[in-house]
Amino acid sequence: MSKEFGRAASGVVTKAELDQRIAARRKPRAELHLTPNGWEATEVKRQIDKDSERRIRHIDERLKAARENFQTGHARALQRGRAKQDFDRGR
Template sequence: MTKDFSRAASGVVTKAERDQRIAARPKPRAELHLTPQGWETNEVRRQIDQESESRIRHIDERLKAARENFENGHARALLRGRAKGDFERGR
């Protein structure tokens, strides 16, 4: 297990982690290397990429929900303040 795996299970999401994972996405390049080939290597790489993409989607959903909660809470606070001011002026 790597540190990334234990951190991913913590439930805390950040924009920095999202950006880091997007930057770490594999970029196709033509090069010569001595990496073993075969179905096992491809399967492991596919699973790792799939887990990373899943985590990115999870982070996007959590950040979107947090942004919506913040915006809704801010709008409600403004309305509450306006209603209180109107009530005080009406007395």
């Protein structure tokens, strides 16, 4: 017997074996998240929290400024209205 015959005899390929091997392949599992692992995950979460806190402070400052502008504008409008009433009464 030659070496080629021995390889050919042990290496018989069939459609059934092909289908079996294809079915036995490990399939990659789809993950619903793209979160890195290890120290990178901690760093990413820290950065996200930091950005979120900075945005919260920004929004809070803007709302406080808007509230103060509203209150001062409202108070000035009341004073102008009273002044106009007083002026109209004096005529």
